[in-house]
Amino acid sequence: MPDTSPALSHASDLADFVAASPSSYHAAEEVARRLESAGFTRLDEAGAWPAQTGGRYVIVRDGAAIAWAVPSDATATTPVHVLGAHTDSPGFKLKPKPTTGAKGWLQAAVEVYGGPLLNSWLDRELRLAGRLALADGRVVLAATGPLLRLPQLAIHLDRGVNDGLALDKQTGTQPVWGLGEPESEDILAELAASAGVDAAEIRGFDAVVADAARGAVFGKDDAFFASGRLDDLASVHAGVVALIEAAGQTNSAVIPMLAAFDHEELGSESRSGAAGPILEDVLERVYASLGAGAEDLRRAYAASWCLSSDVGHSVHPNFQQRHDPVVQPMLGSGPILKINANQRYATDALGAAAWASWCESAGVSSQEFVSNNAVPCGSTIGPITATRLGIRTVDVGIPILSMHSARELAGVSDLYDLSRVARAFFAG
Ligand SMILES: [Zn+2]
Missing domain, CATH: 2.30.250.10 (Aminopeptidase i, Domain 2)
Known part of the structure; x- marks a missing residue:
């Protein structure tokens, strides 16, 4: 009997998204395709851009896509809420x-x-x-x-x-x-x-x-979702779902934006990666259209947030000693807030508090991730984006097992909950 719970529907839609996205170029195109069919207009970076107020737009640059919805009452200092993620996979x-x-x-x-x-x-x-x-x-x-x-x-x-x-x-x-x-x-x-x-x-x-295999739900109570490229198409997909919902809201205090970068797995240094100029290029054009001068742009940035979403490690029952002895996020218990003293993640106290408030307004419970001191911590686009633009950034994601496997393992409820928090984040 087909189950129509929202989380299972979300997982099934994610399976479609991953199947349509075998490469970063396909992922960027699938982001644009979905958004265009939801009323977004695709812009050409080489062309002139229309007035932004009240518009919904998407650009594709190589394997990256950036999409945003400008409220009809946006001003030159309206903050932006950027959900950052990446389209490439090992x-x-x-x-x-x-x-x-x-x-x-x-x-x-x-x-x-x-x-x-x-x-x-x-x-x-x-x-x-x-x-x-x-x-x-x-x-x-x-x-x-x-x-x-x-x-x-x-x-x-x-x-x-x-x-x-x-x-x-x-x-x-x-x-x-x-x-x-x-x-x-x-x-x-x-x-x-x-x-x-x-x-x-x-x-x-x-x-x-x-x-080539399609993502699949399995396990007791349909708790698990296995698929290739969950790192980080799970976040890109959650962002697309949330942005389509947020764009339907006419008046918002912020500009919701999805930034799906390429080349994260290589360190993000490319013209479509987070260390390159792509996000700044888009932001400057959007704000210029809103009449922003240098002062306005800095004011908008100072009030803005980037939610950098990527996968993190759930505790593995066979290798518990590899994890922090106390902080042990569990697959199925909610999205994670990623913390690292050495700025491998950009999260700080203010980011943790902001994340808690977005989770609360979404009605989603979250957990923390921190590495075992003897195991080097991974990193992602969060610290890079924070360094590049100076926008406050918080690193989050979903807990998975088998990270960088050809077929990774996530929790069905976490995938859906991430999209709900992304929706609350886009609401401002
Ligand atoms: Zn990743």
Whole structure:
């Protein structure tokens, strides 16, 4: 019997979102597609922008998307509430001359992208997805169906494998995608065909390998949701859902904005990453349209917030000693507030208080995350955004297991609750 609880519906919609987003380019496009069908207008960064008051807009820059809704009574000093997240996920990216192979197998030459759990990519059906720059100047998105696989060596040929699998990052990571001779085949032709173009037209490509399996709910009481790319499409999706709802509200004290950056897994330093100018570029144009001068812009920034949302670690029952001995967030017990003394997260006392108030108005309970001192803490776009713009920033997210696995594990209720807090954040 289909369950129609809001949290299960949210998870099912997230599964659709992830399936439509096998690469960061697809994710940015899916953000824009969903928002356009909800009444947002897509703007071209190279064109002139219309008056912003009362408008809802979205831009896509490479694998990043930024979207916002300007209240009809917005002024030059109306604060902005930015939900920050990222579109990219760890995995593999096609190398130049990507068609390779040996012993009658066709293989793909790939680089490691970010920090994937390499073993989790074994024995899964994988897609190839990304963008193609064509000879006629067009850029098209392309995504195959299940095409590739990284087959694990049988235990009979590697008797010590259960003592610890070590995959060589070069020789151990080249997936198979067919039978034949690499000299007479072209994996780019598969990608081109999926976009309805001829491989001979390709002048450049950015293509990643992505898990082909759809996200699924499972476990007692349907508590769990497993999917590829939850880091960080779960936050991007929550932001899209919340922004569509917030945009329906005509008068708001703040400008709600979703900033879905690319390249977080590499450190965010790119023209579409959080360390680049993209968010500042958009904010300056939005405020210029509202008549803001330098003084007004600084006043608006000083009253603004960035909610940086990314996944964090739930306590793992088999490895409890890896977590802080006291602060142990549980999957299913609500979104997390991320804290780190060394500013790996931007959260401070004021951020914690603001987060508590947004959670309270959403009716959502939250938990804290802090690392074990002996385990290095991860980081995300929060400290980068705070450093770049000086906007007060708080780092939050959802607790998951299997972070950077090809298929990560989240709690169904946490995913929905994150979207509800994002909605309260956008309300001001
Ligand atoms: Zn992340």
